[in-house]
Amino acid sequence: MTTQPSGSTAPPDTRSTPPPVPDLIRAGVVTRFGGPEVLRTVRLPRPVRAPGHALVRVHAASVNQGETKIRRGLVPELGSPPFVLGSDLSGTVVEAEPNGRFRVGDEVYGIHFIGTYAEIVSVPEASLAARPATVDHPTAAALPVAARTALIAVVEYADLRAGQRILIHAAAGGVGHLAVQLARQRGAYVLGTARAAHHRFLRDLGVHEPVDYTRTDFRSVARDVDVVLDLVGGDYGRLSLDALRPDGLLLGAALDPGVTEPEAHRRGRRYRWLGGTRLTAPLDTIRELVDAGQLSVHVERTYPLSELAAAHARADTGRVTGKLVVTIDDVPAAGGAA
Numbered sequence: 001m002t003t004q005p006s007g008s009t010a011p012p013d014t015r016s017t018p019p020p021v022p023d024l025i026r027a028g029v030v031t032r033f034g035g036p037e038v039l040r041t042v043r044l045p046r047p048v049r050a051p052g053h054a055l056v057r058v059h060a061a062s063v064n065q066g067e068t069k070i071r072r073g074l075v076p077e078l079g080s081p082p083f084v085l086g087s088d089l090s091g092t093v094v095e096a097e098p099n100g101r102f103r104v105g106d107e108v109y110g111i112h113f114i115g116t117y118a119e120i121v122s123v124p125e126a127s128l129a130a131r132p133a134t135v136d137h138p139t140a141a142a143l144p145v146a147a148r149t150a151l152i153a154v155v156e157y158a159d160l161r162a163g164q165r166i167l168i169h170a171a172a173g174g175v176g177h178l179a180v181q182l183a184r185q186r187g188a189y190v191l192g193t194a195r196a197a198h199h200r201f202l203r204d205l206g207v208h209e210p211v212d213y214t215r216t217d218f219r220s221v222a223r224d225v226d227v228v229l230d231l232v233g234g235d236y237g238r239l240s241l242d243a244l245r246p247d248g249l250l251l252g253a254a255l256d257p258g259v260t261e262p263e264a265h266r267r268g269r270r271y272r273w274l275g276g277t278r279l280t281a282p283l284d285t286i287r288e289l290v291d292a293g294q295l296s297v298h299v300e301r302t303y304p305l306s307e308l309a310a311a312h313a314r315a316d317t318g319r320v321t322g323k324l325v326v327t328i329d330d331v332p333a334a335g336g337a338a
């Protein structure tokens with residue numbers, strides 16, 4: 001079952017009464033900064049809904065590279081352990097702001113930077129949107145951070161046009177495989193870096209030229225491209241300037257982008273980092289694309305919350321195809337699920 005937030009042209013109200021909210025909830029906690037082994041599933045008092053928030057029963061979350069960095073202590077300004085990790089969610093509203101955007105029973109997805117590996121979470125209404133109706137909760141949970149980043153890069157920052165050429169590094173990963181689809185929709189010519197084992201996947205997504213970065217210097221294949229979306233960082237940032245046409249645009253997403261705006265400017269290229277953009281406005285667009293069959297997220301594997309450390313260990317390999325999902329409860333695919 002999927003419903004729209006109140007205030008929209010809603011279909012008939014078929015919401016069922018959600019089960020009672022427990023006093024103790026299960027949550028995936030970072031006990032200290034470190035490897036996947038620092039993650040523990042514990043029981044915590046259920047959170048109280050904050051003003052302007054909706055209390056959401058989380059059915060599924062996903063693993064983003066950002067969370068592996070927070071877990072390792074690379075973003076210490078977000079707080080000291082112990083804390084609940086997790087940024088994406090797909091779930092059901094169990095307590096709503098009076099006269100707010102959502103009602104109890106609404107099915108939502110969204111981004112809440114710390115705390116979605118939990119059965120219940122209090123989330124600002126502005127960080128939530130109605131979830132796509134055509135996919136199940138685990139699939140919806142794989143979308144928010146990765147698809148938002150891909151959309152902002154390809155559509156908002158690059159404003160990619162038909163006939164332009166884009167090079168996407170880590171094209172088989174969470175952000176990359178969604179960016180490929182968005183770039184193709186805009187009529188661009190797409191080059192993407194990945195190991196040979198991923199080239200079939202890339203071609204199926206629509207990549208015109210997969211580049212095996214383990215055998216080929218991508219700069220020997222990608223020349224005079226209009227845009228590079230660098231999802232690897234480090235040396236790739238500086239080297240990617242060589243692949244751009246004069247005044248071409250490099251978009252960096254990694255914590256260590258390996259290049260600065262003045263450096264790009266000196267080389268006659270433009271550079272932008274993808275952080276700090278509007279929080280959730282793209283969630284409505286992403287839902288529309290998914291429900292129209294124009295954007296599809298690939299889930300490599302789904303892990304139960306009790307295997308959160310295994311999910312993070314897999315993410316740490318840097319070899320994931322698409323996304324990893326963590327299911328928080330036993331709620332199966334919702335009505336209308338693909």
Ligand SMILES: NC(=O)c1ccc[n+]([C@@H]2O[C@H](COP(=O)([O-])OP(=O)(O)OC[C@H]3O[C@@H](n4cnc5c(N)ncnc54)[C@H](OP(=O)(O)O)[C@@H]3O)[C@@H](O)[C@H]2O)c1
Pocket residue numbers: 064065066145146149169170171172173174175176193194195196198213231232233252253254255274275276315318319320321322
């Ligand atoms: N700033 C933001 O708002 C924001 C938001 C989301 C993500 N990010 C950042 O964007 C980056 C990508 O995130 P993600 O979630 O898409 O990562 P991911 O899913 O973990 O990426 C995995 C992919 O990376 C590929 N890969 C690994 N090393 C590579 C290399 N040297 N060259 C080309 N491909 C390589 C792998 O393909 P092969 O196995 O074929 O090598 C694999 O498919 C991370 O640094 C993340 O922190 C930033």
